[in-house]
Amino acid sequence: MNSKRTILTGLLILAVLSATVILTCKNDPSSDQPETPVVEKPAVKVPAFNRDSAFAYVQKQVDFGPRVLGSEGHENCKNWFVEKMTSYGLEVTEQNFEAEVYTGEKFPATNVIAKYKPDNPNRIILAAHWDTRHIADSDLSTFDQEEPILGADDGGSGIGVLIEVARQLSLNGPELGIDFVFFDAEDYGDSTEPEPDPADKVAVEKRQNSWAIGAQYYAKNLSGHRPKYGILLDMVGASGATFHKEDVSMYYAPGLTNGLWSTARKMGYGAYFINKQEGLAWDDHYFINTIANIPMVDIINMKGQKFGDHWHTHNDNMDIIDRNVLRAVGQVILAVVYRDELSN
Ligand SMILES: [Zn+2]
Numbered sequence: 420m421n422s423k424r425t426i427l428t429g430l431l432i433l434a435v436l437s438a439t440v441i442l443t444c445k446n447d448p449s450s451d452q453p454e455t456p457v458v459e460k461p462a463v464k465v466p467a468f469n470r471d472s473a474f475a476y477v478q479k480q481v482d483f484g485p486r487v488l489g490s491e492g493h494e495n496c497k498n499w500f501v502e503k504m505t506s507y508g509l510e511v512t513e514q515n516f517e518a519e520v521y522t523g524e525k526f527p528a529t530n531v532i533a534k535y536k537p538d539n540p541n542r543i544i545l546a547a548h549w550d551t552r553h554i555a556d557s558d559l560s561t562f563d564q565e566e567p568i569l570g571a572d573d574g575g576s577g578i579g580v581l582i583e584v585a586r587q588l589s590l591n592g593p594e595l596g597i598d599f600v601f602f603d604a605e606d607y608g609d610s611t612e613p614e615p616d617p618a619d620k621v622a623v624e625k626r627q628n629s630w631a632i633g634a635q636y637y638a639k640n641l642s643g644h645r646p647k648y649g650i651l652l653d654m655v656g657a658s659g660a661t662f663h664k665e666d667v668s669m670y671y672a673p674g675l676t677n678g679l680w681s682t683a684r685k686m687g688y689g690a691y692f693i694n695k696q697e698g699l700a701w702d703d704h705y706f707i708n709t710i711a712n713i714p715m716v717d718i719i720n721m722k723g724q725k726f727g728d729h730w731h732t733h734n735d736n737m738d739i740i741d742r743n744v745l746r747a748v749g750q751v752i753l754a755v756v757y758r759d760e761l762s763n
Contacts, residue, residue: 465757466587470746477571477579477656477740480549485567486574487553488518488526488607497529500549500601503582504533507589509599516636521609521629530633531601535588537643541759542596544649544715545584545752547577548605548633548703556610557731569736572720572729574606576656576740580749587753595759598646602703604632627701634703638710648675648763649715650755651704655748657727658741660720661690662748663697667705672714675763679716682761683751691747698724714763718748 479499484492497513505511511533518528531549536542551570555563569575581599588597608630615622628635654660668676683692698721707715720727729735755761 463758465754466591468587468746468749468753469583470742470749472586473579473583473745473749474740474742476582477575478737480575480578481569481571481737485569486549486551487567488520488528488550488604493550496549497531500531504531504585504599507585509533509535509585510537514637514640518604518607518632520607528603528633530603530637533585533599534643535592535599536596539594539596540644542598542644542646544598544600544646544713545581546600546602546649546703547581547652548602549574549578550603550606552606552731555732559728560732563733568731568733571737571740572654572657572727572735573731576654576745577652580652580655580745580752583749584752584756593757593759595756596644597756600637602631602633602637605630605634605703607632630701631703631706634706635710638706641711646713648672648761649704649707649713650679650752651702651715651717652748653702653717654720654726654730655718656740656745657720657729658739658744660727660744661693661722662718663693663695663721665717665719665721666696666699667708668716669696671708672716672763675714675761676716678761679751679755682754686751686754688747688751691744697721
C-alpha cells in the first residue's frame with residue numbers, strides 16, 4: 420500500500436547515512452568504525468482542532484439562509500467563502516459553471532477552490548458540498564416539504580470543519596499541499612417517484628448524474644498539480660453521527676479508507692469511526708473516483724443504507740449540530756494533513 424514512499428524514504432535515509440559517514444570520517448580519521456546514527460522522523464505536532472470555531476462557521480452559513488442554487492443566500496455565502504479563505508492566505512478560485520438540474524432549469528453555480536501551497540506537487544483534496552437541498556423530500560419530512568432546508572448538517576457541517584482546518588493551516592501549516600474544494604450543485608438531484616427501472620440503464624444513469632453536478636464539473640476540469648487522493652466530508656456534524664467505511668470509498672480507495680479509520684481509532688475516535696464496511700453513497704466522491712481517477716473517501720453519517728433522521732427535513736438546523744462530532748472529524752483531518760502518512 421505504501422511501497423513507493425517506503426522505497427523513497429529508504430533512499431533518503433541511505434543518503435543521510437552516507438553523508439554522516441563521510442563527515443564522521445573527516446572529523447575523526449582514526450575511527451574506521453563510526454557509530455551508525457539512528458535516523459528518526461521527528462514527531463509531528465498536530466494542532467488542536469477548535470470545535471467552537473467550526474461550530475461558528477456552520478452557524479455563519481446557516482445565517483445566510485438556505486444556500487439553494489439561484490438564491491440570495493447562495494450568492495452571499497459564496498462571497499463569504501471567498502473572502503474567508505483568502506484571509507487565510509489561500510489562493511482562491513471561483514470555478515463557475517452552469518448547473519442544468521433535473522427540472523430543466525439552469526442556474527449559475529460555483530465550486531470554490533482554495534489552494535494551500537499551490538506549488539507543492541505533493542498534495543491532497545479536502546472537500547465538502549456547500550449548496551443545500553431545495554426541498555424537504557425525506558420520507559420522514561412532515562411539513563413544508565416543498566420549502567428549502569437550512570442544511571446545517573447537510574452542507575454546512577463539512578464546510579465548517581474545512582474552514583477551521585484552513586484557519587489552523589494559516590497559523591502553523593504543514594508542508595503538504597491542499598486543495599480545498601467546496602462543491603456546488605451537489606444536492607439538487609432528482610428524487611421524483613417512481614424511481615427508474617434498474618434495467619433501464621440510461622434512466623438510472625441520468626438520475627445518478629442529476630446529483631453532484633459540481634463534482635462532475637470539477638473532475639472534468641482539473642488544473643494545477645494532481646492531488647494524490649481526496650477526502651470528502653458530508654454530514655459530519657449531527658449529534659449521534661457514526662461513520663462507517665462506505666462502499667464506494669472501499670471499492671475505489673480501500674487503502675485510504677482503512678488507513679483513515681485506523682488513524683481515527685488510534686486517536687480514540689473509534690466510537691465515531693466504526694470499523695465496519697456499511698452503506699453506499701452516490702456522493703461527490705463517486706465522480707472524483709470515476710471521472711478524475713483520484714481515489715477519494717467519503718466520511719458520511721450513515722447507519723446501514725440510511726442517513727440521519729434529520730436528513731432532508733427541516734430538522735436539519737443548528738439544534739442538531741454537536742460540537743464534539745465536528746471535533747472528532749476535524750481532529751482526524753488535521754492529523755492526516757500534518758502527518759501526511761496516508762495513501763491509497
Ligand atoms: Zn443532501
